Amino acid sequence: MNADPHTLDHAQAARVNHVEIAAAAIEEESRHHADDPDPPLAARRALVVRELLRQRAVELALIDADAALDDTTLDTLLARELRVPEPTPDDCRRYYAQHAAQFVRNEIVYASHILFAVTERVPLALLRHQAEDALNALLREPHAFEARAGELSNCPSGAVGGSLGQLTRGDTVPEFEQALFNSPELGLLPRLVRTRFGFHLVRIDRRVPGEPVAFETAADDIARFLTERVRHKAIQQYVSILASAATLEHAAVEAATSPLVQ
Numbered sequence: 001m002n003a004d005p006h007t008l009d010h011a012q013a014a015r016v017n018h019v020e021i022a023a024a025a026i027e028e029e030s031r032h033h034a035d036d037p038d039p040p041l042a043a044r045r046a047l048v049v050r051e052l053l054r055q056r057a058v059e060l061a062l063i064d065a066d067a068a069l070d071d072t073t074l075d076t077l078l079a080r081e082l083r084v085p086e087p088t089p090d091d092c093r094r095y096y097a098q099h100a101a102q103f104v105r106n107e108i109v110y111a112s113h114i115l116f117a118v119t120e121r122v123p124l125a126l127l128r129h130q131a132e133d134a135l136n137a138l139l140r141e142p143h144a145f146e147a148r149a150g151e152l153s154n155c156p157s158g159a160v161g162g163s164l165g166q167l168t169r170g171d172t173v174p175e176f177e178q179a180l181f182n183s184p185e186l187g188l189l190p191r192l193v194r195t196r197f198g199f200h201l202v203r204i205d206r207r208v209p210g211e212p213v214a215f216e217t218a219a220d221d222i223a224r225f226l227t228e229r230v231r232h233k234a235i236q237q238y239v240s241i242l243a244s245a246a247t248l249e250h251a252a253v254e255a256a257t258s259p260l261v262q
Contacts, residue, residue, distance in 0.1 A: 014044055015249035016051040035118055035196060037125065041252065048251040052242040053077060082234050087226040095222050096215050101182050103218050107169065107210030109180045112145065112162035117154035117198040131192050131199035138201060142188050145203055154198070162203070176200065 014021040021044075029043035036042040054069035057077045063069065087095075096103060116131040118124065134152055138145055149162030157164055169177060179193040179202055186204050193200040243253040 012250045014048055014251045015247075016048055016251065017055060017247050019051060019055070021047045021051060034120075035124070044250075045252060048243075048248065048253050049239050052239060052246060052253070055246075056081075056242055078235065078238075082231070082238060084227065084231045084234050087223050087230070089219075091226060092219055092222045093215060095226060096218060099182075100212070101184070103213040103215075104181075104210040105169075105213055107181060108208035109167050109204060110206040110208075111164050111167055111180055112149065112203045112205060113155065113157065113164060113193075114145075114149045114153040114162050114201040115155040115158075115198055116152070116200075118196075128192070128199055131201065135188075135190075135192060135201050138188055139190060142203075145188065145201075163205075173197070176202075180204065 011023055013023050014026065026040060026043050026047060029047055030039040033039040033042035033046070050069060053074060054063070054067075057063050057069055057073050058065050058067075060077065060080070062073050062076055114134065116127050116134075118127065134148060138148060146161030149158045152158070153162055155162070167180060169181060171177075172180070173195050175195045176193060179189065179200075184207070186207065188201070188203045193202050239253065243251075
Protein backbone atom coordinates (compact mmCIF):
# COMPACT_ATOMS: atom_id res chain seq x y z
CA MET A 1 0.00 0.00 0.00
CA ASN A 2 1.31 3.43 -0.93
CA ALA A 3 1.56 6.00 1.86
CA ASP A 4 0.50 9.58 2.37
CA PRO A 5 3.79 11.55 2.36
CA HIS A 6 2.45 13.75 5.14
CA THR A 7 2.04 10.80 7.53
CA LEU A 8 5.21 8.85 6.74
CA ASP A 9 7.45 7.85 9.62
CA HIS A 10 10.97 8.35 8.30
CA ALA A 11 12.32 5.86 10.82
CA GLN A 12 10.44 3.06 9.04
CA ALA A 13 11.88 0.97 6.24
CA ALA A 14 10.16 1.09 2.85
CA ARG A 15 9.23 -2.04 0.90
CA VAL A 16 8.78 -2.56 -2.81
CA ASN A 17 7.15 -5.90 -3.61
CA HIS A 18 8.41 -7.10 -0.21
CA VAL A 19 12.01 -6.02 -0.92
CA GLU A 20 13.10 -3.87 2.00
CA ILE A 21 14.80 -0.49 1.72
CA ALA A 22 16.30 0.01 5.16
CA ALA A 23 15.80 3.19 7.13
CA ALA A 24 19.59 3.51 7.34
CA ALA A 25 19.82 3.51 3.54
CA ILE A 26 17.17 6.22 3.37
CA GLU A 27 19.05 8.30 5.91
CA GLU A 28 22.27 7.93 3.92
CA GLU A 29 20.50 8.88 0.68
CA SER A 30 19.08 11.98 2.38
CA ARG A 31 22.54 13.55 2.24
CA HIS A 32 22.16 13.78 -1.54
CA HIS A 33 18.87 15.69 -1.18
CA ALA A 34 19.93 18.35 1.30
CA ASP A 35 18.45 21.18 -0.77
CA ASP A 36 15.02 19.55 -0.97
CA PRO A 37 12.29 20.89 1.34
CA ASP A 38 11.95 17.39 2.84
CA PRO A 39 15.24 15.48 2.35
CA PRO A 40 14.09 12.19 3.99
CA LEU A 41 10.96 12.10 1.81
CA ALA A 42 12.95 12.89 -1.34
CA ALA A 43 15.45 10.17 -0.44
CA ARG A 44 12.69 7.63 0.20
CA ARG A 45 11.09 8.38 -3.14
CA ALA A 46 14.41 8.17 -4.98
CA LEU A 47 15.24 4.76 -3.53
CA VAL A 48 11.73 3.41 -4.09
CA VAL A 49 11.82 4.56 -7.72
CA ARG A 50 15.23 2.99 -8.26
CA GLU A 51 14.01 -0.31 -6.77
CA LEU A 52 10.92 -0.27 -9.00
CA LEU A 53 13.16 0.22 -12.03
CA ARG A 54 15.61 -2.44 -10.85
CA GLN A 55 12.84 -4.98 -10.43
CA ARG A 56 11.51 -4.21 -13.89
CA ALA A 57 14.99 -4.71 -15.33
CA VAL A 58 15.16 -8.09 -13.58
CA GLU A 59 11.73 -9.00 -14.96
CA LEU A 60 12.97 -8.25 -18.49
CA ALA A 61 16.16 -10.29 -17.89
CA LEU A 62 18.39 -7.26 -18.28
CA ILE A 63 20.17 -8.01 -14.98
CA ASP A 64 20.32 -10.86 -12.47
CA ALA A 65 17.83 -10.95 -9.62
CA ASP A 66 20.36 -9.84 -7.00
CA ALA A 67 22.17 -7.27 -9.16
CA ALA A 68 22.14 -3.52 -8.60
CA LEU A 69 20.76 -1.21 -11.26
CA ASP A 70 23.64 0.50 -13.07
CA ASP A 71 23.28 3.47 -15.41
CA THR A 72 23.86 1.44 -18.57
CA THR A 73 21.09 -0.98 -17.66
CA LEU A 74 18.80 1.90 -16.78
CA ASP A 75 19.40 3.50 -20.18
CA THR A 76 18.68 0.16 -21.88
CA LEU A 77 15.49 -0.30 -19.88
CA LEU A 78 14.16 3.16 -20.69
CA ALA A 79 15.06 2.87 -24.37
CA ARG A 80 13.14 -0.41 -24.52
CA GLU A 81 10.09 0.66 -22.54
CA LEU A 82 9.47 4.29 -23.49
CA ARG A 83 7.96 5.70 -26.65
CA VAL A 84 8.81 9.38 -26.81
CA PRO A 85 7.40 11.31 -29.79
CA GLU A 86 9.76 13.67 -31.60
CA PRO A 87 8.71 17.33 -31.76
CA THR A 88 7.47 18.51 -35.14
CA PRO A 89 8.67 21.69 -36.86
CA ASP A 90 5.34 23.27 -35.90
CA ASP A 91 5.95 22.34 -32.24
CA CYS A 92 9.33 24.04 -32.39
CA ARG A 93 7.99 27.17 -34.07
CA ARG A 94 5.18 27.40 -31.52
CA TYR A 95 7.65 27.18 -28.64
CA TYR A 96 9.87 29.80 -30.28
CA ALA A 97 6.93 32.20 -30.66
CA GLN A 98 5.70 31.67 -27.10
CA HIS A 99 9.15 32.10 -25.50
CA ALA A 100 10.62 34.90 -27.58
CA ALA A 101 12.41 36.40 -24.56
CA GLN A 102 14.64 33.32 -24.38
CA PHE A 103 15.92 33.75 -27.92
CA VAL A 104 17.87 36.97 -27.66
CA ARG A 105 21.65 37.43 -27.88
CA ASN A 106 23.80 40.14 -26.31
CA GLU A 107 21.06 41.10 -23.84
CA ILE A 108 22.46 42.72 -20.67
CA VAL A 109 20.90 42.94 -17.23
CA TYR A 110 22.19 44.99 -14.32
CA ALA A 111 21.01 43.31 -11.13
CA SER A 112 21.45 43.19 -7.37
CA HIS A 113 20.62 40.43 -4.91
CA ILE A 114 20.53 39.40 -1.28
CA LEU A 115 21.50 35.77 -0.72
CA PHE A 116 20.25 33.58 2.10
CA ALA A 117 22.73 30.75 1.62
CA VAL A 118 21.98 27.09 2.32
CA THR A 119 24.09 25.74 5.18
CA GLU A 120 24.03 22.58 7.27
CA ARG A 121 23.40 24.65 10.39
CA VAL A 122 20.09 26.22 9.33
CA PRO A 123 17.02 24.12 8.41
CA LEU A 124 15.82 24.88 4.90
CA ALA A 125 12.29 25.78 6.02
CA LEU A 126 13.66 28.30 8.51
CA LEU A 127 15.97 29.79 5.87
CA ARG A 128 13.05 30.20 3.47
CA HIS A 129 10.99 31.85 6.21
CA GLN A 130 13.80 34.31 6.94
CA ALA A 131 14.14 35.15 3.25
CA GLU A 132 10.38 35.62 2.87
CA ASP A 133 10.27 37.96 5.87
CA ALA A 134 13.10 40.04 4.39
CA LEU A 135 11.39 40.15 0.99
CA ASN A 136 8.08 41.28 2.45
CA ALA A 137 9.84 44.03 4.41
CA LEU A 138 11.65 45.25 1.28
CA LEU A 139 8.48 45.21 -0.80
CA ARG A 140 7.17 47.74 1.73
CA GLU A 141 10.43 49.73 1.83
CA PRO A 142 12.36 49.04 -1.41
CA HIS A 143 14.70 51.99 -0.78
CA ALA A 144 16.30 49.94 2.04
CA PHE A 145 17.64 47.25 -0.32
CA GLU A 146 21.31 48.27 -0.22
CA ALA A 147 21.35 48.53 3.57
CA ARG A 148 19.63 45.16 3.99
CA ALA A 149 22.08 43.59 1.54
CA GLY A 150 24.97 44.71 3.74
CA GLU A 151 23.28 43.33 6.84
CA LEU A 152 21.77 40.09 5.56
CA SER A 153 23.42 38.81 2.39
CA ASN A 154 25.72 35.78 2.51
CA CYS A 155 27.31 36.93 -0.76
CA PRO A 156 30.38 39.21 -0.93
CA SER A 157 28.28 41.54 -3.08
CA GLY A 158 26.52 42.57 0.13
CA ALA A 159 29.48 44.89 0.74
CA VAL A 160 28.44 46.92 -2.33
CA GLY A 161 24.70 46.93 -1.69
CA GLY A 162 24.14 43.57 -3.35
CA SER A 163 25.18 44.77 -6.80
CA LEU A 164 26.17 42.05 -9.26
CA GLY A 165 26.98 44.54 -11.98
CA GLN A 166 26.51 43.69 -15.64
CA LEU A 167 25.27 40.17 -16.44
CA THR A 168 24.70 38.31 -19.69
CA ARG A 169 23.32 34.85 -20.37
CA GLY A 170 25.75 32.21 -19.17
CA ASP A 171 27.19 34.33 -16.37
CA THR A 172 25.08 32.73 -13.63
CA VAL A 173 23.50 29.38 -12.78
CA PRO A 174 20.49 28.51 -14.99
CA GLU A 175 17.82 29.00 -12.35
CA PHE A 176 19.12 32.51 -11.55
CA GLU A 177 19.54 33.32 -15.23
CA GLN A 178 15.92 32.39 -15.87
CA ALA A 179 14.74 34.86 -13.24
CA LEU A 180 16.88 37.61 -14.79
CA PHE A 181 16.22 37.15 -18.47
CA ASN A 182 12.93 35.33 -19.03
CA SER A 183 10.66 38.24 -18.15
CA PRO A 184 10.70 42.02 -18.76
CA GLU A 185 10.35 42.91 -15.07
CA LEU A 186 12.27 45.77 -13.46
CA GLY A 187 12.80 46.54 -9.80
CA LEU A 188 12.52 44.17 -6.85
CA LEU A 189 11.04 40.83 -7.92
CA PRO A 190 7.99 40.02 -5.75
CA ARG A 191 9.10 36.42 -5.18
CA LEU A 192 12.13 34.51 -3.97
CA VAL A 193 14.49 33.01 -6.51
CA ARG A 194 15.66 29.55 -5.46
CA THR A 195 19.03 28.26 -6.67
CA ARG A 196 21.47 25.59 -5.55
CA PHE A 197 23.08 28.27 -3.37
CA GLY A 198 19.97 29.23 -1.44
CA PHE A 199 17.22 31.84 -1.64
CA HIS A 200 17.77 35.15 -3.40
CA LEU A 201 15.99 38.48 -3.22
CA VAL A 202 16.57 39.91 -6.68
CA ARG A 203 16.33 43.47 -7.95
CA ILE A 204 16.58 44.19 -11.67
CA ASP A 205 18.22 47.60 -11.94
CA ARG A 206 18.45 48.03 -15.71
CA ARG A 207 17.96 46.12 -18.95
CA VAL A 208 19.82 46.61 -22.23
CA PRO A 209 17.86 44.95 -25.05
CA GLY A 210 19.60 42.38 -27.20
CA GLU A 211 19.12 41.08 -30.74
CA PRO A 212 16.59 38.33 -31.59
CA VAL A 213 18.01 34.94 -32.54
CA ALA A 214 16.49 33.65 -35.79
CA PHE A 215 14.30 30.57 -35.52
CA GLU A 216 16.55 28.69 -37.94
CA THR A 217 19.49 29.25 -35.59
CA ALA A 218 17.57 28.11 -32.52
CA ALA A 219 15.57 25.26 -34.08
CA ASP A 220 17.93 22.39 -33.18
CA ASP A 221 18.26 23.53 -29.57
CA ILE A 222 14.49 23.88 -29.27
CA ALA A 223 13.95 20.39 -30.66
CA ARG A 224 16.44 18.91 -28.18
CA PHE A 225 14.80 20.77 -25.29
CA LEU A 226 11.28 19.66 -26.24
CA THR A 227 12.41 16.06 -26.69
CA GLU A 228 14.05 16.02 -23.27
CA ARG A 229 11.00 17.62 -21.65
CA VAL A 230 8.66 15.00 -23.09
CA ARG A 231 11.10 12.24 -22.17
CA HIS A 232 11.22 13.48 -18.58
CA LYS A 233 7.43 13.41 -18.36
CA ALA A 234 7.35 9.95 -19.92
CA ILE A 235 9.81 8.63 -17.33
CA GLN A 236 7.69 10.06 -14.51
CA GLN A 237 4.58 8.42 -15.92
CA TYR A 238 6.39 5.14 -16.53
CA VAL A 239 7.50 5.03 -12.91
CA SER A 240 3.94 5.80 -11.84
CA ILE A 241 2.66 2.85 -13.85
CA LEU A 242 5.24 0.56 -12.23
CA ALA A 243 4.19 1.88 -8.82
CA SER A 244 0.50 1.25 -9.51
CA ALA A 245 1.27 -2.41 -10.24
CA ALA A 246 3.55 -2.90 -7.23
CA THR A 247 2.98 -3.67 -3.57
CA LEU A 248 4.41 -0.66 -1.75
CA GLU A 249 4.79 -0.15 1.98
CA HIS A 250 5.81 3.13 3.59
CA ALA A 251 6.52 4.60 0.16
CA ALA A 252 5.12 7.71 -1.50
CA VAL A 253 5.10 7.39 -5.28
CA GLU A 254 2.12 8.58 -7.28
CA ALA A 255 0.36 6.13 -9.59
CA ALA A 256 -0.83 7.14 -13.04
CA THR A 257 -1.24 5.96 -16.60
CA SER A 258 0.11 7.58 -19.74
CA PRO A 259 -0.24 7.31 -23.52
CA LEU A 260 3.52 7.87 -23.77
CA VAL A 261 4.25 4.43 -22.33
CA GLN A 262 3.13 1.51 -24.46
